[in-house]
Amino acid sequence: MILESLLIATGNAAAAGSNASQQGGGSMMSMLIPLLVVIVVMTFISGRSQKKQREKQQKMLDAIVKGTKIRTIGGFNATVVEVGAETVMIELADKMPPVEIVKSAIALVIDEKAADADKK
Template sequence: MSLVTLLPFIVLIGAMFLMTRSAKKKQQAAVQMRNDMQPGTGVRTIGGMYATVKEVHDDTVLLEVAPGVHAVYAKNAIGAVLDDDEYNRIVHGDDALAADGTVVPDDASSLIDADATAATDDAKIDLVKETGTDAEDVKDAKNAKSEDASDKSGDKADGEGGAK
């Protein structure tokens, strides 16, 4: 076999190797993150719930999901271990500080023009169903199709009966 014939197979095998290697690295990083959890750390579960780690065991983690409410989760259910600042910003609504010391809101509400939204909120929306020639045309077209279908089925029945 020539090298030109084997080249696509070599490229395919190389691509598969690179993809599995990057997936293994991501998986190892996730396992390392879960093993580095300490009590008091804020986490996000794979279901999107934010909680504080109370105890870490071999395969499970005791999370405080609300003050005084504890739940046991599998370590695999932890999606991310969060920094204290990020956890407080998300859970408690604490605003983050920008590099220049100004408060950065956690949503884009400060970017929306209040006068523009008030004007669009006051606009009336017409929810009345339109009737008229367009609706009647559609209805007539459906009736015509159903009549054609019934005519064709009648012709088949007549043709089959006469063939005997």
């Protein structure tokens, strides 16, 4: 009789333990879904932000014409002498020969007025 009661109690405890583990798994899943949604949303927002930044950079590079004052990623201020498809020739100082750099090395356009005047 005592043995029977002990076996029944052990069986009930095992069943309760398996129910608890099933409930724990369910709560784990319900916690994982919002986390995945947040990750997807953050990835989407980050991708759009980078795309807008690339478009802005490309628009700036397309506006560069002869005479535009620029700053390189190295910190040099220069004047554009010639514009190519992927490169530009820049003049760093009056008595120095022009230097060829790739367009992606241009950090910003300092003098947008020159670029606007040449386009008109």
